[in-house]
Amino acid sequence: MVRVGGWLTVGMDLSMVREAYETAGLDFGDLAEDPFTQFQWWFSEVEAAGYWEPNAMVLSTVGADGWPSARNVLLKRINADGFVLFTNYTSDKAVELDTSGRASLTFSWAELRRQVRVVGVAERLSDEESDGYWATRPRGSQLGAWASDQSTVVPDRATLETAFTNAEKRWTGRDVDRPDHWGGYRICPHRVEFWQGRPDRLHDRLCYYLDDGAWSVERRSP
Numbered sequence: 742m743v744r745v746g747g748w749l750t751v752g753m754d755l756s757m758v759r760e761a762y763e764t765a766g767l768d769f770g771d772l773a774e775d776p777f778t779q780f781q782w783w784f785s786e787v788e789a790a791g792y793w794e795p796n797a798m799v800l801s802t803v804g805a806d807g808w809p810s811a812r813n814v815l816l817k818r819i820n821a822d823g824f825v826l827f828t829n830y831t832s833d834k835a836v837e838l839d840t841s842g843r844a845s846l847t848f849s850w851a852e853l854r855r856q857v858r859v860v861g862v863a864e865r866l867s868d869e870e871s872d873g874y875w876a877t878r879p880r881g882s883q884l885g886a887w888a889s890d891q892s893t894v895v896p897d898r899a900t901l902e903t904a905f906t907n908a909e910k911r912w913t914g915r916d917v918d919r920p921d922h923w924g925g926y927r928i929c930p931h932r933v934e935f936w937q938g939r940p941d942r943l944h945d946r947l948c949y950y951l952d953d954g955a956w957s958v959e960r961r962s963p
């Protein structure tokens with residue numbers, strides 16, 4: 742057996758690891774008119790709860806070969822059009838977003854017994870929108886974007902550090918431009934589900950869905 746943590750051991754039976762969900766529920770009358778407002782309500786409670794990176798979310802994509810792929814990214818903006826994230830446009834995720842035009846987001850706020858799932862269409866932001874966010878990034882993050890060919894194989898860490906040093910030299914004494922290969926995506930949802938954990942696994946799942954341009958809500962069995 743290989744020990745991988747304080748209590749988790751490879752091969753260990755986790756069937757007895759379970760938590761009770763004693764939180765207040767979620768019902769139609771609690772919900773905002775649209776999922777974006779509802780998301781903002783929940784997000785402000787998540788922030789107040791002191792989460793580290795409360796805006797971390799799992800972005801799921803699908804490849805041309807049909808294989809799914811998922812990774813964490815940061816939500817950077819939300820408005821009535823969608824959920825915005827930033828990345829490298831040549832990365833694996835970007836290729837999959839561009840090719841399929843489809844994405845799913847999952848927010849997991851287990852301490853509050855909450856989950857939000859988003860399904861929608863992925864579109865690139867305009868250059869102006871990406872420039873606007875780029876200008877707010879710390880210089881080190883900007884240089885990192887120049888140094889990393891995200892998702893490609895590198896022989897060792899030294900290669901990355903050399904690329905970073907080269908970027909520092911290139912941009913010495915001036916503002917760092919946004920690379921053409923870096924920018925944002927907007928995920929424009931047609932389905933957003935709010936999940937609230939409840940006792941006895943009778944969790945609340947309320948799902949907004951776009952119906953003829955207007956948001957409707959349905960309850961799904963947990």
Ligand SMILES: Cc1cc2nc3c(=O)[nH]c(=O)nc-3n(C[C@H](O)[C@H](O)[C@H](O)COP(=O)(O)O)c2cc1C
Nearest residue numbers: 794797812813814815827828829832833834835892
């Ligand atoms: C908490 C967290 C936040 C992250 N945020 C971002 C992000 O906003 N953009 C990004 O490109 N990668 C982010 N990453 C790294 C991605 O998870 C991933 O490793 C990287 O984008 C390459 O993914 P890909 O090869 O599937 O394209 C984050 C990772 C973690 C753990």
